[in-house]
Amino acid sequence: MADELEELYQSTYTAVVRYLYRKVWDADRAEDLAQEVFMRLLAHRPEKPRAWIFAVAANLARDEARAAIRRRRHLVLMQSEPGVMPSRTRDAEEQVEDDEQSEQVKVALGTLSERDQEVLLLWDAGMSYPEIAEQSGLAVGAIGTTLARARRRLVEAHERQNHHEADVAHS
Amino acid sequence: MSHILEDELHAYLDQALSRSRCVVIESHLASCAFCSSQRDAIASLRDQTTLLLGTLAPARRIPVSLEELDRRRLAREPRRQRNRRVLWAASVVGALGLGYGLRSVGAVGGTPEVAPVRVATVTTEVQPAPAAPAPGSPSAVASSIPGAQRLSVRPVAVTTTNAPIQEELVPVHDGSTPPSVESSTSSALPTDADPSLQGFWRTVPWDKAQDMAGKAPARVEGVPVEEVQVQPSRQGGSPMMVVAQRLSSGEVIQTIEGPAADVSQLLSRRGDGGLDSAGRPAEALTRGDRMLVVTGELPPDSLRAMVRRVNAAMRVR
Numbered sequence: 001m002a003d004e005l006e007e008l009y010q011s012t013y014t015a016v017v018r019y020l021y022r023k024v025w026d027a028d029r030a031e032d033l034a035q036e037v038f039m040r041l042l043a044h045r046p047e048k049p050r051a052w053i054f055a056v057a058a059n060l061a062r063d064e065a066r067a068a069i070r071r072r073r074h075l076v077l078m079q080s081e082p083g084v085m086p087s088r089t090r091d092a093e094e095q096v097e098d099d100e101q102s103e104q105v106k107v108a109l110g111t112l113s114e115r116d117q118e119v120l121l122l123w124d125a126g127m128s129y130p131e132i133a134e135q136s137g138l139a140v141g142a143i144g145t146t147l148a149r150a151r152r153r154l155v156e157a158h159e160r161q162n163h164h165e166a167d168v169a170h171s
Numbered sequence: 172m173s174h175i176l177e178d179e180l181h182a183y184l185d186q187a188l189s190r191s192r193c194v195v196i197e198s199h200l201a202s203c204a205f206c207s208s209q210r211d212a213i214a215s216l217r218d219q220t221t222l223l224l225g226t227l228a229p230a231r232r233i234p235v236s237l238e239e240l241d242r243r244r245l246a247r248e249p250r251r252q253r254n255r256r257v258l259w260a261a262s263v264v265g266a267l268g269l270g271y272g273l274r275s276v277g278a279v280g281g282t283p284e285v286a287p288v289r290v291a292t293v294t295t296e297v298q299p300a301p302a303a304p305a306p307g308s309p310s311a312v313a314s315s316i317p318g319a320q321r322l323s324v325r326p327v328a329v330t331t332t333n334a335p336i337q338e339e340l341v342p343v344h345d346g347s348t349p350p351s352v353e354s355s356t357s358s359a360l361p362t363d364a365d366p367s368l369q370g371f372w373r374t375v376p377w378d379k380a381q382d383m384a385g386k387a388p389a390r391v392e393g394v395p396v397e398e399v400q401v402q403p404s405r406q407g408g409s410p411m412m413v414v415a416q417r418l419s420s421g422e423v424i425q426t427i428e429g430p431a432a433d434v435s436q437l438l439s440r441r442g443d444g445g446l447d448s449a450g451r452p453a454e455a456l457t458r459g460d461r462m463l464v465v466t467g468e469l470p471p472d473s474l475r476a477m478v479r480r481v482n483a484a485m486r487v488r
Contacts, residue, residue, distance in 0.1 A: 009237045018228045027229030035235065039244040042237070098226070105223045124224045129187040144178035144187065148213075151181070151220045158223055 008049055009038060015125040016057055022121055023061035024068070025106070033060045051131045054122060058135065104165070108157035116150035123147055175199060175206050180213050372400045372413070383410055389428040390414045404430050 016037055021030035037057050046052040109117060115136065122132045123143075133140040175183075175196055182188050183196050200207050380388050380399040389412070390396060398415040411429030 006237050009234075013234050014231065017234075021229045022224075022227050030229055031232065031234075035240055035243075038237065039240050042241050042244055102226045105226050108223070109227070120220070120224070123185070124221065129182065129185070144182035144185070147185070148178045148181045151216050154223060155216055155219050 005041065005045075005049070008041075008053075012050065012053060012126075013038070016053060019054065019121055019125045020057055020061055022109070023058075024064045029064065033057065033064065036060060050127070051134055054125060054127060054131075055135050058118070104161040105158060108154055108161055111157040112150055112153050116146060116153065119143060119146045120150040120154065174203065175209070177209065177213065180206070180210050181217070184210070184214055184217055372402050375399055375401050380412060380414075384412060384428075388412045388414050389426050391416055391426065402429075404433055 013034060017030050017034045020033045021027055024030055024033065034057070037053055037060065040056055041049060041053060044052070109120075112120065115138075118136055119132055119138070122135060127135070129140050129143040132138070132143050136143075136146075138146060179188070179196070183193060188196070200210055375383070377396055377399055380401060383401060388399060394416040396414055397417045400413045400415075402411045404410050409429060411427070411433050414426045414428070416426070
């Protein structure tokens, strides 16, 4: 069992961090939550660990989102304080383009319905159709349809973003 | 054969179809230019999606080892157990608050009436044995959360009278986690009786327990039932029942129901540290544990309601 868990940890950890990151949009927090998921895995040792891991990760991400809403007011106040902008380094400048690209995809992903997002992210995390169905509550037969729609909408939304950015640059 | 549906092509590319279905699709693709071009378009869409989602990934870091995570988990366990104790203490204080509240309601307008729910607490104060209930007293229900999943209680005084209850105040946290509510009344029942229960106990399925009691045995509603153990009453009549329920946090609540005299006797046996029916030493009771004894009906959500009530009372103070 210990070896199986170790193998699962090695093969799944990065996917769990990525899945959580796309939910909480904070790399450090995603790492913390992923570690929490695996600590709970060690305590519970469920029968279907892989599906269990992503179910727990989804719950933790949901709790995190609620906590973020509670913190928002405080963060807004912090942002309004002048004179605390960090100086930009050359590395940071180089990072800007990547960040802009990520931001566009993030916006595009946000245009998808919650269910489409969930199915798409679970698929990208490497889960099988039956596993996605179990977690999302959809029928296995509906996963292909949902994924088809989600993929199409993501790419279309991203293209719209690109066109919009190009229009803004021209004007 | 008609064209292959789009969602099936997605499933085909995602390798989510049976081998036999794949064979059918592949033979169709070999002879249908339209479906073949659809497949290529979907494959491209799929790749684009992967590429786009790939930009939404945090920088890769070396994860801590699983052993390290296990060490951290074990290191924080004792703290969680302490928190469970605090929760349990909170529930006892809550019970006291509810007892007072009901008494004051009954006292309004002259002669105090017998409260429908009577609550007594057991503190760590050492006294030799529980007070025997008055003959003909109502059935008793004792609910306890044992530490480390073992029943560990120190009964001192179990009262079924309407006399004022000595109040013991301990800090109560607003954020104390109440028992998680899960929709299950099913039972996955082990066959061995809990060794901490003395006498001839047998484990029965939930349905059987209901039949024997003529109603649903006393329990905290909304928490999955793990085990029901039954022993015939010494006085005849309703049997003694112990319903074990496991909270999502792992703690086990045991709710004991039966004639008051039998429940008192059981609790006193548990507290005396003697030998059990099998000749093994009974579980030692440790100072600081708490037990809640409720006679009469235990309403759903009562633990949370009681904690809220006492929290409110403490704030007023």
